Amino acid sequence: MTAQLSTEVTVHxxxxxxxxxxxxxxxxxxxxxxxxxxxxxxxxxxxxxxxxDQGHLDDTGQLAFARLLGEPTLAHPxxxxxxxxxxxxxxxxxxxxxxxxxxxxxxxRVPAISILRAVDLPPYGGNTVWANTALAYDNLPEALKxxxxxxxxxxxxxxxxxxxxxxxRIGGVDVQEKAYRDEFVSQRYETEHPLVRVHxxxxxxxxxxxxxxxxxxxxxxxxxxxxxxLLQNRVTRLENTxxxxxxxxxxxxxxxxxxxxxxxxxxxxxxxRLHRITIAGDVPVSVDGVxxxxxxxxxxxxxxx
Numbered sequence: 001m002t003a004q005l006s007t008e009v010t011v012h013x014x015x016x017x018x019x020x021x022x023x024x025x026x027x028x029x030x031x032x033x034x035x036x037x038x039x040x041x042x043x044x045x046x047x048x049x050x051x052x053d054q055g056h057l058d059d060t061g062q063l064a065f066a067r068l069l070g071e072p073t074l075a076h077p078x079x080x081x082x083x084x085x086x087x088x089x090x091x092x093x094x095x096x097x098x099x100x101x102x103x104x105x106x107x108x109r110v111p112a113i114s115i116l117r118a119v120d121l122p123p124y125g126g127n128t129v130w131a132n133t134a135l136a137y138d139n140l141p142e143a144l145k146x147x148x149x150x151x152x153x154x155x156x157x158x159x160x161x162x163x164x165x166x167x168x169r170i171g172g173v174d175v176q177e178k179a180y181r182d183e184f185v186s187q188r189y190e191t192e193h194p195l196v197r198v199h200x201x202x203x204x205x206x207x208x209x210x211x212x213x214x215x216x217x218x219x220x221x222x223x224x225x226x227x228x229x230l231l232q233n234r235v236t237r238l239e240n241t242x243x244x245x246x247x248x249x250x251x252x253x254x255x256x257x258x259x260x261x262x263x264x265x266x267x268x269x270x271x272x273r274l275h276r277i278t279i280a281g282d283v284p285v286s287v288d289g290v291x292x293x294x295x296x297x298x299x300x301x302x303x304x305x
Contacts, residue, residue, distance in 0.1 A: 101212055129243045136231075
């Protein structure tokens, strides 16, 4: 299915539940307002959108475009941007994600949008998969919706994929991986979020889960794990996902309020590097209108709300 949204932007739907490719657009800070509006509309409708042939972009151009979508956050609450304070590099030299997550849910002010640009790609593998968490909620049985609408979970950076340091390498733990891990947890963050958040723009209800979740409030560890796995498996059903095979010059933009994603570490020892910018979002709100609350850590330096 193809939709013409403006004179410059063409949207090709990639799946019934999530994903679209946008053609006939050159991303950058000079992009016309109607094209920006069309991209935002496609993003809200499809949750993640992809752009080919954006090799003209560097960090500066990526940041200039990002500002058209909102206010960029710092690169990360704890990990500093190396070349630019707003750009976080995902480099396989520091570790591999290999885990389902929504970006930065361990703070109260969860980013609204993430923009990821391919910088150096392996010769094979290294795809990224996205899942639609609003569709996952919609497809729950009514009895299960009634349960999860009332539940809250504690999210923390200590439970992130960065914790899986590979100690099987010759010579022991990789020094760069350990340094990244130490920086990632240099400040502990914990935040209580509703399991179901209301999207501030679309009004949709979406599951707020992923592998930053430590426990579900009021439940035992065994009960927390059972509920988490039940819901997480709903999120990651194949019909609820889209998989993108990266090529040089690609850019992906996703609605971080209604998705999870997973970087697949299936490229052996090849190098993979992508640069991410996140756009400031709101504090999630439950179906009852109650906002998320900080348990530990102050993220005001990371992002406005």
